[in-house]
Amino acid sequence: MKQIAIFNHKGGVSKTTMTFHLGWMLANMGKRVIVVDCDPQCNLTGVYLGDVDSEDYPFESESNQKPRNIRDAVRPAFESRPYMIEPTELFASTEQDGLFLLPGHVGLAEYESQLAVSHELSNTLSALQNIPGALNHAIRRTGEANSIDFALVDMSPSLGAINQNLFMTSDAFVIPMAPDLFSSMALRSLSRTLPKWAEWGKKASSNSLLRTADYPFPNAQPKYLGSTVQNFRKRARDGEEAKPTKAFQQWFDRLAETRSKELLPSLKSAGMLLSESDYSAASSPPDEFLMEIGSLDGLIATAQELSKPVFAIDLEKDTDFRGKVADAYSMKIADVEASFRAGADKIIALTNGF
Numbered sequence: 001m002k003q004i005a006i007f008n009h010k011g012g013v014s015k016t017t018m019t020f021h022l023g024w025m026l027a028n029m030g031k032r033v034i035v036v037d038c039d040p041q042c043n044l045t046g047v048y049l050g051d052v053d054s055e056d057y058p059f060e061s062e063s064n065q066k067p068r069n070i071r072d073a074v075r076p077a078f079e080s081r082p083y084m085i086e087p088t089e090l091f092a093s094t095e096q097d098g099l100f101l102l103p104g105h106v107g108l109a110e111y112e113s114q115l116a117v118s119h120e121l122s123n124t125l126s127a128l129q130n131i132p133g134a135l136n137h138a139i140r141r142t143g144e145a146n147s148i149d150f151a152l153v154d155m156s157p158s159l160g161a162i163n164q165n166l167f168m169t170s171d172a173f174v175i176p177m178a179p180d181l182f183s184s185m186a187l188r189s190l191s192r193t194l195p196k197w198a199e200w201g202k203k204a205s206s207n208s209l210l211r212t213a214d215y216p217f218p219n220a221q222p223k224y225l226g227s228t229v230q231n232f233r234k235r236a237r238d239g240e241e242a243k244p245t246k247a248f249q250q251w252f253d254r255l256a257e258t259r260s261k262e263l264l265p266s267l268k269s270a271g272m273l274l275s276e277s278d279y280s281a282a283s284s285p286p287d288e289f290l291m292e293i294g295s296l297d298g299l300i301a302t303a304q305e306l307s308k309p310v311f312a313i314d315l316e317k318d319t320d321f322r323g324k325v326a327d328a329y330s331m332k333i334a335d336v337e338a339s340f341r342a343g344a345d346k347i348i349a350l351t352n353g354f
Contacts, residue, residue: 001143005170010186011157027098037104050307059103071105077134087145116161136169137215168201179251195270226290282349291343311337
């Protein structure tokens with residue numbers, strides 16, 4: 001199983017939308033996929049559920065040893081329970097074969113400070129040695145029990161201990177962005193932060209206490225698969241392929257410059273890039289966007305109500321859109337589907353050697 005972190009500490013860059021759509025597309029292409037909701041806001045779990053008329057959280061665990069969400073999955077380690085971490089019950093999509101949800105839980109945030117302490121002191125306090133590897137162990141055990149090919153981990157917009165842990169125990173990562181000033185600033189911040197995380201990961205994986213823990217910290221070195229950009233307007237001129245409007249193109253250029261001059265050099269120095277031949281074989285240069293997804297307009301609200309990605313909407317059956325509106329949306333749906341299919345193809349190729 002390949003575990004891929006979908007991460008950016010800037011909010012509003014469509015991390016959850018990216019995770020859900022990409023997971024669905026990979027499953028549509030024959031892969032077995034779990035989307036893992038590790039954001040205590042549980043937006044991915046909400047998207048998966050769609051328009052559910054219920055006042056109760058549907059994924060509470062009925063038994064301590066049969067977890068039904070990510071918080072309860074790691075409880076044995078964080079609360080020193082006298083039982084081991086077991087595979088989490090997954091929830092299969094009713095619309096797409098091969099797609100499963102590992103639900104989130106707002107209570108996961110309660111473990112943030114405890115995990116931060118264990119990151120610092122687990123090399124001196126053996127009582128904490130099982131905590132740093134617990135999240136990864138829970139996800140891996142669940143993947144193995146369900147013959148999963150890809151685990152896509154949706155993370156919160158922060159630089160906290162939970163994200164640091166999830167990121168550094170993944171095999172690879174994707175950085176979603178929006179074409180704006182703050183995404184450019186976030187790239188600069190990640191250029192400084194990710195090498196520090198990589199250094200911490202090396203120390204953790206070489207720590208004898210963590211290597212021999214009940215939930216060993218893995219010897220992982222996540223690799224950059226690429227960045228994505230969403231939520232921008234496109235326009236076709238003189239019969240050419242639609243491109244970002246001038247207002248957005250300036251931010252595309254700014255993001256590209258920051259990525260090339262700051263992010264990629266820092267990732268290379270930290271050993272977080274694949275080889276040039278790997279990117280070339282996948283037709284996915286690291287200095288280009290893995291995917292470019294334009295504005296989804298009103299389709300995203302419809303998709304969320306249906307618990308489907310935009311490209312799975314059947315305008316005739318699922319909506320009241322007709323006429324010119326339906327024609328315009330039909331073109332947008334086709335464009336989004338093509339973009340995610342191309343992106344999924346690249347990810348499969350880039351991770352083929354893992």
